[in-house]
Amino acid sequence: MTTNHHNDICVTGMGAVTRFGVNIDELWEKLKQPAEEAMPQDYSLAKFKPMPHISDRRMLKAISRVDAVGLSALELAVKDAGLEKGAYDPHKTGVYVGAPAASVYDNEPYLDAQRKAGNDLRMFGKTCMESRPTTLLLGLPNNVLCYGALVTDARGPNDNYTSADLSGLIALMNASKQIKRNRLECAVAGGFACHNDPVNSWMFHRLGISKPHGETPYKNRPFTGDQEGAVLGDGATFMTLEKRAGAEARGRTPLATICGAAMRCDATGPNEVDAHSDGLQRAIKAALEDAQLGTEDIGLIFASGFGLDRVDQLEAQAIRTMFDANKPPVACLSQHLGNLMEAGGLVEVAIAPKLVAEFPESLRPEKDGPLNAFRGAIDPQKPHFMILRTSAWGEYFCLIAKREQNG
Amino acid sequence: MKKRRVVVTGMGAVSPLGTTMAANWNGLIEGRCVAGPIKRFDASEYACQIAYEVEDFKLDTGLILEREKRYLNHAGEFAVTAAAEALQQAGLKNDNQDRKGVTFGVGMGCSDPEFYQNVFIDDNFKHPCLDNHIRHFPNQISSILARMSGAKGGITTVHTACASSGQSLGEAYEQVAYGDLDVVLTGGTDSMVHPYYLAGFGLLGALAKRNEDPRTASRPFDKNRNGFVLGEGACVLVFEEYEHAKARGATILGEVCGYGVTESAYRITDLHPEGRGPIEAMQMAVDDAGIRSEQVGYVNAHGTSTPLNDRIEALAVTKVFPQSTRLSSTKSMTGHMISAAGAIEFAFCLKALEHQVLPPSINLFEQDPEISANLTPSTPTDHAMDYALSNSVGFGGSNTALVAGRIPHDD
Numbered sequence: 001m002t003t004n005h006h007n008d009i010c011v012t013g014m015g016a017v018t019r020f021g022v023n024i025d026e027l028w029e030k031l032k033q034p035a036e037e038a039m040p041q042d043y044s045l046a047k048f049k050p051m052p053h054i055s056d057r058r059m060l061k062a063i064s065r066v067d068a069v070g071l072s073a074l075e076l077a078v079k080d081a082g083l084e085k086g087a088y089d090p091h092k093t094g095v096y097v098g099a100p101a102a103s104v105y106d107n108e109p110y111l112d113a114q115r116k117a118g119n120d121l122r123m124f125g126k127t128c129m130e131s132r133p134t135t136l137l138l139g140l141p142n143n144v145l146c147y148g149a150l151v152t153d154a155r156g157p158n159d160n161y162t163s164a165d166l167s168g169l170i171a172l173m174n175a176s177k178q179i180k181r182n183r184l185e186c187a188v189a190g191g192f193a194c195h196n197d198p199v200n201s202w203m204f205h206r207l208g209i210s211k212p213h214g215e216t217p218y219k220n221r222p223f224t225g226d227q228e229g230a231v232l233g234d235g236a237t238f239m240t241l242e243k244r245a246g247a248e249a250r251g252r253t254p255l256a257t258i259c260g261a262a263m264r265c266d267a268t269g270p271n272e273v274d275a276h277s278d279g280l281q282r283a284i285k286a287a288l289e290d291a292q293l294g295t296e297d298i299g300l301i302f303a304s305g306f307g308l309d310r311v312d313q314l315e316a317q318a319i320r321t322m323f324d325a326n327k328p329p330v331a332c333l334s335q336h337l338g339n340l341m342e343a344g345g346l347v348e349v350a351i352a353p354k355l356v357a358e359f360p361e362s363l364r365p366e367k368d369g370p371l372n373a374f375r376g377a378i379d380p381q382k383p384h385f386m387i388l389r390t391s392a393w394g395e396y397f398c399l400i401a402k403r404e405q406n407g
Numbered sequence: 408m409k410k411r412r413v414v415v416t417g418m419g420a421v422s423p424l425g426t427t428m429a430a431n432w433n434g435l436i437e438g439r440c441v442a443g444p445i446k447r448f449d450a451s452e453y454a455c456q457i458a459y460e461v462e463d464f465k466l467d468t469g470l471i472l473e474r475e476k477r478y479l480n481h482a483g484e485f486a487v488t489a490a491a492e493a494l495q496q497a498g499l500k501n502d503n504q505d506r507k508g509v510t511f512g513v514g515m516g517c518s519d520p521e522f523y524q525n526v527f528i529d530d531n532f533k534h535p536c537l538d539n540h541i542r543h544f545p546n547q548i549s550s551i552l553a554r555m556s557g558a559k560g561g562i563t564t565v566h567t568a569c570a571s572s573g574q575s576l577g578e579a580y581e582q583v584a585y586g587d588l589d590v591v592l593t594g595g596t597d598s599m600v601h602p603y604y605l606a607g608f609g610l611l612g613a614l615a616k617r618n619e620d621p622r623t624a625s626r627p628f629d630k631n632r633n634g635f636v637l638g639e640g641a642c643v644l645v646f647e648e649y650e651h652a653k654a655r656g657a658t659i660l661g662e663v664c665g666y667g668v669t670e671s672a673y674r675i676t677d678l679h680p681e682g683r684g685p686i687e688a689m690q691m692a693v694d695d696a697g698i699r700s701e702q703v704g705y706v707n708a709h710g711t712s713t714p715l716n717d718r719i720e721a722l723a724v725t726k727v728f729p730q731s732t733r734l735s736s737t738k739s740m741t742g743h744m745i746s747a748a749g750a751i752e753f754a755f756c757l758k759a760l761e762h763q764v765l766p767p768s769i770n771l772f773e774q775d776p777e778i779s780a781n782l783t784p785s786t787p788t789d790h791a792m793d794y795a796l797s798n799s800v801g802f803g804g805s806n807t808a809l810v811a812g813r814i815p816h817d818d
């Protein structure tokens with residue numbers, strides 16, 4: 001996906017909502033501290049208030065709280081980019097979203113009707129007519145796409161992905177491709193996820209993916225051999241994408257450029273990982289080919305750090321195999337933020353430049369762990385960085401970007 | 408990068424018309440309407456009591472692994488069955504797995520009502536019904552399809568409501584056309600014949616109000632239409648790069664020539680009154696195909712039979728295409744298959760081109776005088792055409808258009 005200079009696909013704005021707030025600099029300060037264990041509710045965004053971040057407050061009545069988190073991050077990105085409606089042709093502006101599945105909580109407005117009907121589904125047909133008329137719309141997984149397009153007047157190519165852990169990165173990749181193909185001039189792309197509710201946390205635990213919600217604090221422990229599972233983290237990250245020429249015409253300095261991306265899978269079916277998978281290696285190779293780069297060009301790797309041993313082992317193996325020669329430093333955010341699922345692999349774009357000036361121990365892989373050899377210094381002359389994403393479903397993603405700023 | 412040609416080498420379908428692509432096409436041409444009172448649950452107290460349900464369907468459990476059973480709801484079973492048919496027809500070898508992918512459209516998925524009773528109302532998190540709740544993860548179906556096809560090039564699950572499979576086909580087309588992959592298993596599946604969805608669509612006023620006469624309830628473009636009727640099912644297609652297909656001697660069923668996708672950015676459920684969104688999507692698809700609009704012989708409309716959608720969509724069609732382009736909606740025969748609609752309707756376009764036949768417009772008793780589009784006759788009609796186009800429009804504002812072409816011959 002490398003292009004000439006003026007056609008570089010640049011990240012010009014970023015909006016992120018994490019357990020540490022919405023300010024990237026404050027997030028960075030937290031990430032520099034050792035990751036501490038926290039209670040399950042501390043990984044959720046239950047206390048986050050979307051209202052200040054959503055330009056049309058009426059939307060809050062039409063969407064779920066989870067969607068409000070996603071929309072907040074989208075609007076924060078647009079604001080950060082200084083992107084006003086009309087900056088680009090609406091037909092050349094698009095929104096690409098990685099979203100979670102409809103939540104069971106979206107059907108809560110029906111519960112009163114179901115109670116009134118004494119759980120008689122025949123009578124529910126009558127009592128349901130007293131429910132909120134737009135209940136069905138609450139559960140649309142593409143609400144953030146719809147309302148995001150409304151606030152940005154984005155009428156061009158678009159999509160909404162419910163591909164679980166890879167969703168946000170798929171959105172970013174495909175938005176970039178549409179810009180490269182000149183179907184779009186500008187896009188807002190990202191992902192969001194809020195799985196820290198009793199039902200989802202039970203479900204992921206039942207699938208053997210996450211730790212159970214317990215009464216004691218915990219943290220995600222990637223690459224430590226932890227078999228219990230990942231700690232789910234809630235979050236949302238969106239970014240604005242424009243060609244360099246367009247960004248410069250608007251007086252914007254890019255944060256990064258998107259250079260290449262690829263995904264692969266094991267084709268083993270749901271919730272299965274091939275124990276001998278080379279899926280991540282294949283994704284890395286394909287992304288490097290897409291970016292027209294070699295492994296020696298990569299100055300930094302953000303590991304996915306899923307938090308489930310059978311997945312982490314494969315990731316560690318892939319990094320060791322592919323980067324044995326030059327061993328770029330590895331960073332990982334999942335100890336602090338939890339596994340962000342659909343929102344994973346995105347906020348790293350904002351963190352990459354900061355690591356040049358200071359690479360805190362808190363973000364490095366553990367000493368004596370499987371990635372011990374990847375604890376070196378960042379080479380400021382190697383601006384390309386790689387973001388990896390893994391899943392418990394045997395799916396793998398690799399994004400390659402280049403930082404435009406240092407620190 | 409120069410775009411590569413994309414052809415279709417396999418198709419499979421499960422719908423109320425039948426459980427194979429052939430049965431679906433035959434039912435369509437016969438103008439068969441199988442709508443009736445809902446049998447899956449007692450809907451006698453609901454505002455809308457009718458649907459198009461898939462009947463006489465039993466999953467061949469040999470298609471799935473034991474460990475996959477827990478992940479399959481109705482929609483999943485439909486998808487697996489349609490995928491098996493498509494893959495058998497395509498006859499792909501299990502090589503170059505990195506160059507094969509899955510891009511699939513899915514629906515909302517919903518736990519059984521007993522889940523809500525036991526978990527939300529009775530607060531019982533240990534109830535066994537929770538295990539069934541696992542079935543509504545949206546990407547499980549795509550994951551099983553990847554396992555069935557040996558596709559290791561990546562899995563993309565798309566959800567934009569009624570535009571889901573239109574967008575999944577469009578993305579699959581682009582993945583092959585631009586060289587990301589050589590083969591993509593694509594399509595969509597859905598099954599919303601469920602109390603919560605019947606309630607939901609009913610509350611929105613979107614469902615037809617002809618319980619007494621289910622077989623004429625879905626009447627796209629008719630003056631007295633008053634809503635859509637839920638259907639269900641799946642359609643799966645194999646998209647393949649043309650030279651790749653020729654080299655292995657694949658049977659080519661048609662071509663995917665162009666794709667257009669837009670966002671109305673208007674309202675979550677309503678189309679813009681001037682057709683903004685669909686107009687641009689259709690024009691984009693025609694331009695992408697490198698053809699003129701008058702070369703399109705037939706448009707398969709989204710055509711839900713709602714007063715607003717049909718009028719505005721027909722207006723949009725007349726703004727893009729001349730009167731020589733015929734229009735119909737096949738939802739009067741399949742019901743509204745929601746996330747599966749775009750895929751099966753594109754398949755119908757391919758079949759129409761293969762047989763040079765226009766699908767009939769059934770239940771068109773009196774064309775809405777506000778609709779000037781040239782609708783197809785009430786019986787199947789021979790019609791020489793090289794291209795057809797399939798429209799899909801979704802809640803949330805996504806609009807897709809896909810141009811289908813006849814089986815290509817070497818230049």
